[in-house]
Amino acid sequence: MTASARIRALALALPEATERVSHGESSWFVRKAPQFVTMADHHHDDRLAIWAAAPPGAQADWVSRDPTRFFVPPYMGGRGWIGVYLDVPSADExxxxxxxNDVADVVEDAYRTVAPKTLIRKLDEDSR
Incomplete structure (x- = not known):
């Protein structure tokens, strides 16, 4: 499965998440709130990444864990969003x-950051 297909599957598994094109890229929303966006070759950097909404402190935590995969994205980084490179090869399976699994956590955190409380409760109930 491609990285884009994996991201799509993770995002669309969440209650009322939708996919739309925004700024020329696939983006995911919870109702009208942006959850995250994919960035392919942003500013001609030849990278595939997502930029995701994140709870307070998460951005610094992820970047400190692995700066080769996690980064502060331009424009949205000042709002606490986290960038995740999807094109870094893994050493093994x-x-x-x-x-x-980390990407799934980032996607769920993005959802929880922007979703209304009623949908967060639904997510919690569905995961029991």
């Missing part, structure tokens, strides 16, 4: 699985 175990590392790849751990990375995608």
């Amino acid at each position: 175990t590392e790849d699985e751990k990375f995608w």
Whole structure:
């Protein structure tokens, strides 16, 4: 499965999440609130990444853990959003699985950051 397909599956599994094109890229929303956006070759950097809404402190935490994969995105970084490079090769299958588990956490955190409380409760109920 491609990185884009994995991101799409993670995002659309969340209650009332939708995909739309915004600024020329696939973006995911919870109702009208932007959850995250994919960036392919942004400013000709030849990278594939997502920029995601994040709770307070998460940006610094992720970047300090692995700055080769996590970064402060331009424009939205000042609002606490986190960038995740999706094109960094993994050393092995175990590392790849751990990375995608981390990406799933970032996607869920983005959702929880922008979703209304009623949808967060629904997510919590559905995951029991």
